Amino acid sequence: MRFTTTLAMANDTIFGKILNGEIPCDEVYSDDLCLAFRDIAPTAPVHVLVIPRQPIESLRSAAASDQTLLGHLLLVAARVAKQEGLTDFRTVVNSGEAAGQTVFHLHVHMIGGRPLAWPPG
Ligand code: 5GP
Numbered sequence: 335m336r337f338t339t340t341l342a343m344a345n346d347t348i349f350g351k352i353l354n355g356e357i358p359c360d361e362v363y364s365d366d367l368c369l370a371f372r373d374i375a376p377t378a379p380v381h382v383l384v385i386p387r388q389p390i391e392s393l394r395s396a397a398a399s400d401q402t403l404l405g406h407l408l409l410v411a412a413r414v415a416k417q418e419g420l421t422d423f424r425t426v427v428n429s430g431e432a433a434g435q436t437v438f439h440l441h442v443h444m445i446g447g448r449p450l451a452w453p454p455g
Contacts, residue, residue: 349385349439363414367406370414370444379447380418384411390440393429411444420446426454
């Protein structure tokens, strides 16, 4: 089943409000498709979130037509890592509450600047 997300719903999330300028963010990259900004509660010296401008609730609700956009988000995460001077970094996409998703606007975490253990909790 495809989870549908309307623009109004997406704008109700914190990230929707960041995208429309209602809430400020520490931006590190922006283009027509996405915005990247520092996480407000960083878990590492570098913790950036890359979010699509298009509202997608979660990876679990992404469609085949989102393929190019999803690839773009990962490439932007790598670009920002380089920009931040990182050669080693982790990208994470939490999908659903039990997996740790708290903001229901798809986002890629890009985390680095310290050794990162595996597996995560
Ligand atoms: P999730 O838990 O959904 O995978 O990640 C949501 C992330 O958004 C968390 O790491 C949290 O710290 C971050 N976050 C929540 N509210 C804000 C905010 O208002 N501004 C910024 N920059 N990050 C936020």
